[in-house]
Amino acid sequence: MSAAPELVGASIVGANAPAIEIHDLHKIYNGFHAVDGLSVTVPQGCFFGFLGPNGAGKTTTIKMLMGLAQPDSGSMHVLGMPMPQHSLDIRKEIGLVPDDSLLFDYLTGAEYLDFVARLYGLSRPSAKERTRELLEVFQLDENPRKLIGEYSKGMRKRVAMAAALIHSPRLFLMDEPFEGVDAVGARLMKDILLEQVHRGAAVFLTSHVLDVVERLCDRIAIISRGKVIAEGTVPELRERAAAGAISLEDIFVQLVGGERYSGKFDWL
């Protein structure tokens, strides 16, 4: 792949500021508090897990970070820049793999990557070169004329991941990036993300695959009903949970108040 710019210590805006700084964020949909006073800080060079049950407000938070949704109150700073005031500058520095695809079905993988690269201001030769390399790495170059609409779910995630990388962002927002991806593809994506974190980029990851989160993330925040209910490293979270909580799954279930199934359905 092309040499990506070294981020650590670079003299760029917000070089020493947290990658994400959210304070008392609120978002209400038709009277429902999707995000309710959320406060989170993600340092640069951190692999940050953002967990929560379905409907907890994870995707809404990512949408607000991307400027796709407007917060009702609270403040957000991304790479030291206030959001939404510096929305355009912030977007240049973010790589996004959304829960729902941003992909255009009637473009080929190569055309899509080239398109995204150019939207992010890469020169055309550079866009072409990176596109070629990413297609090769993500094994999407076997049938270059295949349209994205024909891709499997895993392939769509791969191309979305490639698009998130193409402009060498400083912050990755990943909403269920490994969903539907095979083991080889998932390993590749994890390796790339870990390498990016070592370079100084931050990854803000939501996933329901808690084993993956436990292995990858330096810090984890667990949210429920739009609020952070626990934050820390896995050992810190383990201390907070009741005795017997060994895995992140146990901790998560205890903190969000889930129950174990105990043969309640006599008809099943």
Next chain:
Amino acid sequence: MWQQIRAIAWAQFRIARNHLPRTTAGGVLMWVMSLLWYGVYAAFAIVLALRLPDVPVPQLQQWTPVGLFGVFLFWQVVPLFTLSTGWSLQLNKLRVFPVRDSALFGIEITLRLTSAPEMLIVLAGALIGLCRHPAIPLFAPLFLLLYVPFNLFLQLAIRDLILYSFERNRFRELFAALVISISILPQFLSRTRLGHILRPYFFATARGSAAPWREASSLSLGSFSVLDLILLLVWTSAVYALARWQFEKSFRHEETVRSAGPGILSRQSKETGLIGWPTRVFRDPLAALLQKEFQSLVRMPRFRVLFGMACIFSVLIFIPVTFNQDIHKAGGFISSNFLPIVNLYGLLLLSDVLLLNIFGLDRRAAQLYFVAPVPFETVIRAKNLAAVSFVVLQTLAVLIIALLIRAAVTPFSAFIGAASSAVVTIYLLAVGNFTSVSLARPVNPSQTFKKQGGARMQLWLLLCSIGMYALVGFAFLARWALHSDWAMAGILLLEFAIGVIVYRLATESAVARGLRDRELLMEALSKGASPVSAG
């Protein structure tokens, strides 16, 4: 089976009910317009109900088969003209559930009632009128009811055949040409001697023995015979078998399409060189956005068929109109103004996908425009530039075809044609940019035949059409009043200049609204379909 049918109907009802609070002035206006439209048929039905009892039986025997033949033609052919297939099941959403094919077939048949409700109204009027007739046995007119399933089955068979043919990439354009030919036929017949020549054949077909309309007519007028009844039942059974076979075939095709995705198009990447021109003319990100528009649009079946229709259908449909006027000589209104009229009609065909709902074909992927570091205004400008490029291509195609068929084309008429297109395009872009962010809706790019607009969008389209004709009509009025072609050209230029200002203001407003309401925009573009869709 009935439980599943009830479940689907209930789901559809809930979806419709959930949408009700969002009904606005546009929806109300659409209701009013629908009432007017169906009111005409209701009035005709009332006339039938009141006046048929006074018509002598011999006259009824002569004209009822013709009337029923007319009902048959309307039911089967009019949906082709209007590209409207009524409500239909979204099979791809229902196939995942354990619903029997027979249940789906039953629902689909019932939904065919929505393809031509006008004819149901007319038949109801005729039924009441015949029941009130003193010379006809009271229950005999009920045989008219047998004519309804006959038409429903056949309509389903024809509809599925059309949709199936449109989905098949290789035959799509060919089939569009066939549909085009059929829709021109009535005009062609009414405006040429061929109509007079074929008239006796029409009546012979309508009154021909063993024809289903003839049998339905005989039975409903009280001249009962077992043979008539058997013949009508044979006809109905035959079209039932045809409908069932076609329905099963569509099922299998749906599965193939679902597993292949938009597929079949992947072979068509040869155009890359041709549509790469924005890269050579503009700078990124505008060039990238423009190139993406061209790459996507030329591969989308819906756009390809509509563009083909705008270029060819728009010319063909006006040729028969000019038969009385001699298309090769200027003189008649349509002959003299062939190019502007054809161009405007073509624009109307393109407006839905290219001008009034510019994010519709992108659907959920449109959120990329808010994620990527590109000003929203640049996105809109790129989409508008792509639209203008296709309008220019359409205008050129129409000009070339007009020259090929030796229509009365002069340099001035070519200029007026292009100027009319330019004026209408600039205003449609202005309106379209605003509606694209305020009335956005997802459009299925693979679906070529069905209408995909909601009530409000249909209303907008109608208002835009009226506005469009008013703009050009004003220029025609100036020419008529001042007896000067230059007056017309002057008015068009003036309108264009004002249009540029309107466009700038509307686009600024659309950008502001798009940024402010991006959540609503994304939500609207992400909406899924219900189990039943209007087509």
